[in-house]
Amino acid sequence: MSAVIEIEGLRKTFHSLRSGRRVAVDGFDLLVEAGQVHGFLGPNGSGKTTTLRALLGLVRADSGRMTVLGEPSPELLPRVAGQVGAIVESPQFFGNFTGYRTLRLLARAGGVPVSRVDEVLDLVGLDDRGDERVKGYSLGMKQRLAVASALLKDPRLLILDEPANGLDPAGIREMRDLMRSLAANGVTVLVSSHILGEIQLICDHVTIISRGRRVATGRVDEVLAGHDRHELLVRVAEPERAVELLHAAELTAVVDGGALVVSGVSDPTVVSRVLGEQGLWVGELTPLRPDLESVFLELTGAYEHSSVPRQVGDSSLPQGEAVIDLDRGVDA
Amino acid sequence: MNLVRAELERLSARRFVQLMVVLLVLAFAVTAATTLAGSHKPNADEMSSARAQAAEARRDLEATHQECLARQSGTLPADTDRYFPSDCSEIDPIRQDRLPIPADYLPGVFNFAEQAQPLLYFLIAFLVLFGFLVGASYIGADLTSGGVVNLLLWRPRRLTVLAAKLGTLLGAVLVLALLASVVYLATFWVIGQAAGLPGRLDGDFWRSLGAVHGRGLVLVLLASALGFAIATLGRHTSAALGALAAYAVVWELGARLVLEIVDARKSDLFMLSSHIGAWLNGGARFYDEQLCRGSTDFPYCEGFYTVTWLPALLVLLAITGGLTAAAFAVFRRRDLI
Structure with a gap:
């Protein structure tokens, strides 16, 4: 299978006068192949969102190599941007706009036919609420609208950061079904979440990040089997x-x-x-049998008192540099 | 083009923009209504009386000038009760900017030719404030709310996105300023025709008004770009407002005081307000007593110096252009978190 997302040795450090130097992502690797529904797990502040932001050109990586749909990112990301739908954290929309108008605006900006707006509203279950103002939407409805905006481009690759945020159980289930349906239609999905049960249900592959480093990756069943005692x-x-x-x-x-x-x-x-x-x-x-939650806790919790988590595939790691937690403002 | 259309829709949908437009219309309506209520069409008697008073005032000016010359040449004895300047040309009617006209003696009569320029200055001042605030809030709110990030996920070209925003802002502000000023002046022209006096609307008048209008529009665009640039650099609308307040207090008030204390020469040149005034008026004269110290021309040294419109424009362009270029350079490399 061809690689849709490749990240090698991604490193990102934030500097601030107040907090000093903070390593957010520390030599992180990720491989997402075509057709996968790939879960991206990590505790708060582990570097998930920073990784996604770097991949999408929103933050500048200190070092590392990234490609999206075969094009180096962020340099040549514009070449494939039309095939990548993404939401990073919870995007804010104009409260005064209706859901329909919000999507129409994005469709125009991205050169997408406006007829697509009705299709995606239907896909995320907002077809009967599209003419209401966004400020009247619940958190879950705003999240659906965000996912709809990512789907507008009819993407080959969908990157969703915490898509289940604010959704009720029925909404989570609908989101799960939507992702399965997209995957069945050949869309590659990278989904970050802290709802481990969902990831286990939706994803066929998983990568776990802790303190900016990859601590597990592979097929979900293989990762679980690797931790079967x-x-x-x-x-x-x-x-x-x-x-x-x-x-x-x-x-x-x-x-x-x-x-x-x-x-x-x-x-x-x-x-x-x-x-x-x-x-x-x-x-x-x-x-x-171990479930994803126990593996996740073992992999991420076990390193709470260790300075550097072991990176999968590494035989030796660079030493001498403490990895410290990010504040939520950087990578919530 | 699609991006500009989308940005235009976002800009026009902003509540703050809508509020500022409503305030503009309100200010315009109040000014027009009070002008209309306070003006009337003068009758023949009023006109005749005003003409006579203006003619008499002009005669008085001429007589005073002649008396000044006569006393200077010794034809008449010195009169200690009346003041005459040492240089009688200062009160020479020919050298005056304007001579008394009948309109000066028509209280309660709106004269368009006389009032158009001050009215236009008021409109320009409002539009400069409008441009600065809208420019700052347009990008500031988008940076804070994540709107820019959302857009960059669609169009991952930072400079294109920022340039589209700035271009849309400047285009929209220019169109609004043009429309507002045309409607504004046309309304007062109608008031002058119907309930006052149109005044002397010759070629010189329209050329002068057109020049102020054109320079005013440039100032409005510069203010819009400046607000946009400072808010981009500071990531927030409040950064632009804070910078404006800090500049006014620290520099225009504080530094001006310090420059006066240390007897700095031509201290007005360091003030942005001097260049704004010089640009808008086509030039400005400033007084500095330091210029006469040690001057061989004393006591004839006047202590004035002039800033013409061109250097004033260059200063304004340099500041706005510099900050805008800095905003683009910073935005190109900035982490958007």
Whole structure:
């Protein structure tokens, strides 16, 4: 598959008199291939928005190489801008304009046929609210309008920064369906979010960023599998005795609540055999699969006390430069 | 072209712009209404009396001048009760900017030829303020709200986007200023015709009025660009307002005082207001007593110096052009966060 977005060694430092020097993105890499719905995860201040802004030419990178649809960005971004729909954070629109007029204005500025406005309003579920003023919109409706503005160009690549912000559960579901539908029609989607369950449902690929560095990337199932500790939840009548039996069989097991958590087991039948041979019958035996949230917390939370998170694929990292959190004004 | 059309729609939709236009119309309406209410068409008796008074005033001027010359030449004895200048040419009627005319003796009668220029100055002052504030808020609000970022996601060419905004602003302000001034002057011309006096509307009058109008429009455009540039540099509308207030207090008031204390020569040359006045009026004379110190012409040294319109324009262009170029250079490289 061809690369739609490529970022290599992106580095961005902000300087201010008050806060001094702050590293926002520190040698970050990202690869998004055609047809992917790629989740971009990271805690607040991890560098997600700065990365997207740099990719779209809104902030100047200190170093690194970026391409969008094969063109170096930001130098030749205008060549492909017509095929890239993007929202970065929550764009502000004129409160006095109606939703329709807002989109018509953007369509005119971008040379898009005005007839497209009705189509995208319909796509995001604002077709019956398009003639209302934006200042009367809820946060979720404004977010839909933002997504509609990104869709106006009928893009090949859609970059959405926190598109689910302000949406209610029904809206989140509609947004999910919309992204799936776009992906099915060949649109590549890069979506940043902190709603991990959504990312897991929508995305086929994921990249996790922490303190400006990539800490995980790949297919969602592969990333999850990489953090599978092969744990089993086991329910038996005598948990304490079961632990002793499993320890005797050189397995690691702890009592957690009324159940056992057995770890390091690749074959679950070993557990049922060890316990069964001693007359302890297993009532429940469930593999504990990691979800994106646990992986995310492990990858990003585990480095809270470390100065430099490990970057995926790196064998050694540049040392001696502390990476500190950004304030929300820079990268909320 | 699409970008300019879109920008024009955004500009005209701004509440602040709409408010300023309403204020312009209100100020215009109040001025026209009070002028109309306070003026009447003079009857034949009033006209006759005014003509006689004007003729008498002109005769008095001539007589005073002749008396001055006579006393200077010793034909008449010196009169200590009356003041005559040492140089009688100062009161020579021929050298006066204007001589008494009947309109000066027609109270309550609006004279278009006499009042058009001051009225135009008022309009230009309003339009200069309008241009500065609208220019500053147009880009300032867009930078603050993320409107510029939104636009750059569509057209990732920073200089093109900023130039389209500035071009749209200047074009819109120019069209509005032209329309407003034409309607404004036409209204007062009608008032002069219907409820006052049109006055002497000869070629000199229209040339002079046209020159003030043209220079005024240039000033309006410069003010608009200046507001736009300062707000772009400072990222906020308030940056332009703050810069304007700071300049007025710190430089025009504070520095002027300091320059006077240290006896700086031609200190008015350092003030932007001097150049604005010189440009708008086609030139300006300033008094500086320092010029006469040690002068061999004393006591004939007048202590005046003149700023003509060309250097005044060059100063205004340099400041506006410099700040605008700086705004484009900074915007080209700035992180938009």
